[in-house]
Amino acid sequence: MDANKKKKRVAFSSVLASALLTVLKLVAGLMTGSIGILSEAAHSLLDFGAAAMTWVAVGMSSKPADRKHHYGHAKVESITALVETGLLLLTSGWIISAATERLLGGEAEVEVTWYAIAVMLTSIVVDFSRARALSRVAKETNSTALEADALHFSSDILSSAVVLIGLFFVSNGIFWADAAAGIVVAVVVARAAFQLGKKTIDILTDAAPVGIAERAEELAKTVPGVIGIKKIRVKPTGPQVFIEMSVAVNRTLSVEKVRDICTAIEEKVHGAFPVADMTIHTHPVALTGESIAERVHVIGLNHGLHAHNIATNFNDGARHITFDVEVDQRLKIKEAHQAVTLLEDELRREFDGNPEICIHLDPLRCEERRTTPLPEEEEAALRKVIVDAAATIPAIADVHDITILKTEKEKRFITLHCSFQEDVLMEDVHELTSRLEGAIYQAIPLACRVIIHAEPLGG
Numbered sequence: 001m002d003a004n005k006k007k008k009r010v011a012f013s014s015v016l017a018s019a020l021l022t023v024l025k026l027v028a029g030l031m032t033g034s035i036g037i038l039s040e041a042a043h044s045l046l047d048f049g050a051a052a053m054t055w056v057a058v059g060m061s062s063k064p065a066d067r068k069h070h071y072g073h074a075k076v077e078s079i080t081a082l083v084e085t086g087l088l089l090l091t092s093g094w095i096i097s098a099a100t101e102r103l104l105g106g107e108a109e110v111e112v113t114w115y116a117i118a119v120m121l122t123s124i125v126v127d128f129s130r131a132r133a134l135s136r137v138a139k140e141t142n143s144t145a146l147e148a149d150a151l152h153f154s155s156d157i158l159s160s161a162v163v164l165i166g167l168f169f170v171s172n173g174i175f176w177a178d179a180a181a182g183i184v185v186a187v188v189v190a191r192a193a194f195q196l197g198k199k200t201i202d203i204l205t206d207a208a209p210v211g212i213a214e215r216a217e218e219l220a221k222t223v224p225g226v227i228g229i230k231k232i233r234v235k236p237t238g239p240q241v242f243i244e245m246s247v248a249v250n251r252t253l254s255v256e257k258v259r260d261i262c263t264a265i266e267e268k269v270h271g272a273f274p275v276a277d278m279t280i281h282t283h284p285v286a287l288t289g290e291s292i293a294e295r296v297h298v299i300g301l302n303h304g305l306h307a308h309n310i311a312t313n314f315n316d317g318a319r320h321i322t323f324d325v326e327v328d329q330r331l332k333i334k335e336a337h338q339a340v341t342l343l344e345d346e347l348r349r350e351f352d353g354n355p356e357i358c359i360h361l362d363p364l365r366c367e368e369r370r371t372t373p374l375p376e377e378e379e380a381a382l383r384k385v386i387v388d389a390a391a392t393i394p395a396i397a398d399v400h401d402i403t404i405l406k407t408e409k410e411k412r413f414i415t416l417h418c419s420f421q422e423d424v425l426m427e428d429v430h431e432l433t434s435r436l437e438g439a440i441y442q443a444i445p446l447a448c449r450v451i452i453h454a455e456p457l458g459g
Contacts, residue, residue, distance in 0.1 A: 017130050018048035021123050021156075028119040082200045088193030092186040100183070127156040154192075202236075212273060216243055219268040225249055225261040230283050243269065244279045251284030252294050258282050292351075296323060299350055303343045306364075319355040321347070329363035336361055371405035371413055379404050382444060386416060389439040395420060395432050397457050411448035414440065419457040429454050 022045045134150035213234045220226055230246040247265065249258055262280045269276055286295070293310040300307035310323040325343070327336045340359050347357055374382070383402050390399040398419040405413045418436065420429055433452045440450050 024119045085193050085197035092190040096186045220265045223264045242277045246281045248283045248285045322358045324360045326362045326364040385443045412446045413449050415451045417453045422456045
């Protein structure tokens with residue numbers, strides 16, 4: 001049975017139990033003239049109304065979120081609980097008023113009968129059964145309305161016991177004990193109303209449940225990549241808890257890495273609070289250990305530009321930053337220059353000064369070409385040209401996997417792999433492959449694109 005069906009079933013059974021107890025206590029109170037039993041009848045009548053409202057509220061609160069109620073309908077239960085609080089306080093006032101009037105008016109004849117005692121004992125048994133069932137389901141589903149109902153039935157057990165004690169004293173000639181028992185019942189009811197009202201108001205005013213925010217923040221900080229928690233807010237809504245968190249992360253991280261961090265936070269918090277519904281905002285921050293290259297790269301990405309070949313030179317206290325930027329090849333020079341000018345302006349603000357910045361513009365190619373294989377003789381001749389060009393560069397140990405294709409415009413599209421000793425630095429590898437690329441372009445005038453993949457010898 002799912003949670004909603006379980007809540008509705010236990011709520012409806014409480015309605016039936018409350019109706020039965022109300023009728024029994026009212027009949028016994030009228031027949032005996034006991035204000036203690038009549039106050040219990042009023043208490044049970046209140047429980048009946050509260051149980052009926054709870055049953056309706058549980059059905060309404062189970063409706064999913066819609067376009068008007070983004071957080072669902074769970075607070076219907078809290079509104080119902082607040083109404084129950086008001087009814088409890090009104091009932092307490094009426095009981096105290098009636099009992100005080102009887103005490104001041106002198107003795108009133110109260111008949112103690114076996115059926116009055118039987119009614120109160122039956123009430124205790126039923127109240128105990130309902131309080132236990134409601135409390136169990138309330139804990140399983142985190143329902144405030146069912147918790148309020150459980151509180152009502154629990155207070156009924158105590159108040160019924162007080163009435164029984166009052167009847168015992170009345171049977172021994174102490175008639176004022178009945179009115180005193182009524183006042184005690186009223187105090188118990190008022191106390192239950194205060195507790196329920198306080199909790200309900202906390203929920204309706206979005207008071208954060210104690211400890212959840214602190215625990216969620218503690219769990220989030222254990223996730224690798226989280227620098228700190230900027231802000232956290234917790235909003236209880238019925239059985240759910242909505243957690244909104246702003247997390248500081250390194251601004252150099254990729255979008256995918258940031259997403260992985262958020263997913264890890266959600267998994268950890270859900271492990272501790274399964275009913276949590278989380279919204280995580282990320283706040284990128286600059287770390288003190290960021291290199292100049294990292295800072296340039298990140299700011300370039302923020303402008304939709306990919307910066308590479310970043311180099312920095314210092315001369316008499318002046319900083320010179322140079323790098324390449326890929327821009328859409330379809331842009332006109334004016335448009336491309338405007339884009340990198342905005343990048344330059346932000347870089348100057350980033351480095352808190354006036355560094356010398358020189359940016360080389362690379363066209364970002366993303367076209368798709370149709371290619372066809374070359375005739376075997378021509379392909380063999382061009383392969384020999386490429387191998388001979390590589391032989392003029394001693395550090396290149398091996399050239400292999402050469403592919404030569406012809407484009408629709410009769411241009412040559414060339415890819416190849418070349419090997420280097422394992423301890424050669426990438427800076428040197430880049431220089432050597434660039435030399436080979438230039439040699440190929442010079443030797444093959446029809447070459448439109450040369451891609452060289454470098455790898456360690458034997459790899």
